[in-house]
Amino acid sequence: MRCPWCGAVEDRVVDSREVERGEAIRRRRECAACGQRFTTYERASVAVVSVLKRSGQLVPFERAKVAAGVRAACKNRPVEDSQIGELAADVEEAMRELGSQVTSEQIGLAVLERLRRLDDVASVRFASVYKGFEDVGDFARELGLIEGA
Numbered sequence: 001m002r003c004p005w006c007g008a009v010e011d012r013v014v015d016s017r018e019v020e021r022g023e024a025i026r027r028r029r030e031c032a033a034c035g036q037r038f039t040t041y042e043r044a045s046v047a048v049v050s051v052l053k054r055s056g057q058l059v060p061f062e063r064a065k066v067a068a069g070v071r072a073a074c075k076n077r078p079v080e081d082s083q084i085g086e087l088a089a090d091v092e093e094a095m096r097e098l099g100s101q102v103t104s105e106q107i108g109l110a111v112l113e114r115l116r117r118l119d120d121v122a123s124v125r126f127a128s129v130y131k132g133f134e135d136v137g138d139f140a141r142e143l144g145l146i147e148g149a
């Protein structure tokens, strides 16, 4: 880490501790050239996306839940499981680009947009049901009930 005082790149860590409830590590560094101390913070670079549900509840984004919802809509349709996985990964990526907090509706719309390109029938099934539910996982459960009836 380049010293902000003299620009030298050699330093040693004199202290290292978890901060922000374990979400970051704070390191005190001492420049080997000028002896000045400075601080660096280290954070995981995979951003966590939270989903704001209609109820106001905030839950972590789960790609597996999205995939489960899409899989339910694609039942008996010519859609490969690998395509469902790709769709869910693509939706996750799109949500990350929107920021650290998205709504369940934004997820639903992102799924719908992509599902339309994969299979019309599945997208219509998805569209007709997901709007009334809290999230895609609820949709998957509901579809399971409908088809089992």
Ligand SMILES: [Zn+2]
Residues within 6 Å of the ligand: 003, 004, 005, 006, 007, 008, 031, 032, 033, 034, 035, 036
């Ligand atoms: Zn220095």
